[in-house]
Structure formats: C-alpha cells, structure tokens
Amino acid sequence: MKNLLRLSFLLFMMVAFAACGNDDEDDMPSTPTCSQSDWVGTYSGTQNCSGDLDTLNITITASGSDAVIIEYEDIGGFTSVEYDPLTPNQCVIAYSETDQGITVSLDATLDGDNLTMVESFNGDECTITATRD
16 A cells, blocks of 8 residues: 555656656747848828827838938928937837927837837827738
C-alpha cells in the first residue's frame, strides 16, 4: 500500500510539472510591431471635428533614423498641419506640447495600412481616420 501511495504521488508530481511548461508562442496574441518605414507613405481619409467632416491627404516622411514627419492638408487647402519630428514607439505616436497657454496633443496609431490620429487643441478633439494609398 505504501508503494502504491508513493507511486501515485510520484505520478501526480510528474503530471503537475509537465502542465507547468511554457505556452506555445503560436497560441499567444501577437503585439503589432512597426518600424519607421511602416509609417512612411501617403494616406487619404477624413477628419471629424465635432461632427464636421473634412477630407484629408496625409503625408508621412522619414526624419533621421527613427523619427517621422506628419503633414496633412484638407482637400480645400484651408487647413495645413505639420508635426515634426515625432518618434514612434512601435505602432503608436504620443505627442503633447504646451506653448503660450495652448496645449496641442496628438495620439496616432498605425494598424497595417490604417492610420488613426486623435488631435486635441486646448481640449477640442478631432479624429482622423485614413488608409495608405
């Protein structure tokens, strides 16, 4: 009886250790990775500011070895904006600056060919959604 108990305990320990192995990396969700070259390109999309929609052309160019310059202009040519240089952290850009009491922030996310940017000017937000041309 003691041998059967020891054998059962040993078998239980072997199964417990086997169950604690590493998970397959294929089963783990992947975190998207982006480099500077993934960001670079031209995009077309829309800007939504409190329900007002504008059509935009966005150009992202490389700056140095890891930063990018984001420029856009609405189709009518009334608004032109440039952010430079911004350094992405993988597929995300987070930028904020306050100058003379005005705070400007930009949160941009790249998902494949889809670009989403949320801009804020002293609390007024605009959302830009665009696709690489």
